[in-house]
């Protein structure tokens with residue numbers, strides 16, 4: 001049987017950074033942030049050519065082991081076959097290994113780009129199937145849900161299948177990130193988690209995660225209690241002691257701060273009039289950035 005046909009024109013995909021967990025919502029809650037990687041994918045006559053600018057330009061592989069290319073390949077297989085050749089041009093702005101969802105961004109960009117360059121791709125792979133595939137590649141659904149859908153997402157697994165709903169965070173909320181210079185791989189930070197946790201901690205997190213949905217969408221004044229976590233942050237402290245100390249210091253000052261994703265970035269969710277002041281609180285050793293909320297998720301854009 002013949003494989004699929006491909007568009008001759010290049011496709012440009014923009015994909016956001018994400019902050020997962022948000023304190024108590026381990027592997028469930030995610031927030032899409034206004035910091036983006038861009039990728040242009042073109043089907044070529046032969047071979048694989050990868051061009052990378054920005055984050056990872058000195059370290060990422062230029063072969064089939066590149067994460068975005070692996071995601072493209074997996075998606076093409078699902079859509080019925082591989083193109084003869086591929087050109088991939090990446091402009092990376094999301095820092096790697098910092099808890100801002102760079103791997104999810106690469107995975108989602110690959111899936112969306114493969115679907116867009118395949119004629120009839122959207123009919124064969126709908127949005128639910130993209131979430132399922134992205135979760136399979138990433139291993140947990142929280143970042144990829146926010147990355148694909150934008151906004152504030154709640155993801156869960158149902159009979160082994162990832163599902164998600166999208167909400168909008170209150171637009172008075174400003175995400176401020178404190179990014180340290182040293183990375184910690186998500187795999188390392190997940191390896192520090194215990195296999196079981198005390199019932200009292202699980203119960204506390206369930207209540208706070210539920211409260212967080214209300215706080216983030218409608219009542220930001222509840223963000224400090226709503227972002228309290230007992231399931232992952234302290235367990236991860238040995239890999240990121242300065243980050244956990246900064247979270248505790250900010251929280252003691254009344255700032256709703258959490259470890260972003262698996263860390264080591266610290267995320268503060270603050271009202272816009274306090275954002276600049278909060279951004280100055282961390283001091284030396286942190287790149288503090290006042291970001292925006294992303295509403296659109298991973299999108300196919302016109303070529304520049």
Ligand SMILES: Nc1ncnc2c1ncn2[C@@H]1O[C@H](COP(=O)(O)OP(=O)(O)O)[C@@H](O)[C@H]1O
Pocket residue numbers: 037056060066067068090092095096097098099100101102103104105106184185186187261262
């Ligand atoms: N834009 C990208 N292109 C290719 N690979 C990427 C890209 N972004 C991230 N990765 C891969 O993902 C790894 C980081 O993933 P991870 O440890 O989950 O951290 P993060 O919190 O940034 O997602 C990088 O070391 C790299 O191997």
Ligand SMILES: N[C@@H](CCOP(=O)(O)O)C(=O)O
Pocket residue numbers: 018019020021026027028098099100101102103140142143186189190232260261262263
């Ligand atoms: N729920 C995951 C989130 C990982 O996010 P990342 O941005 O660090 O990849 C976890 O806490 O392990």
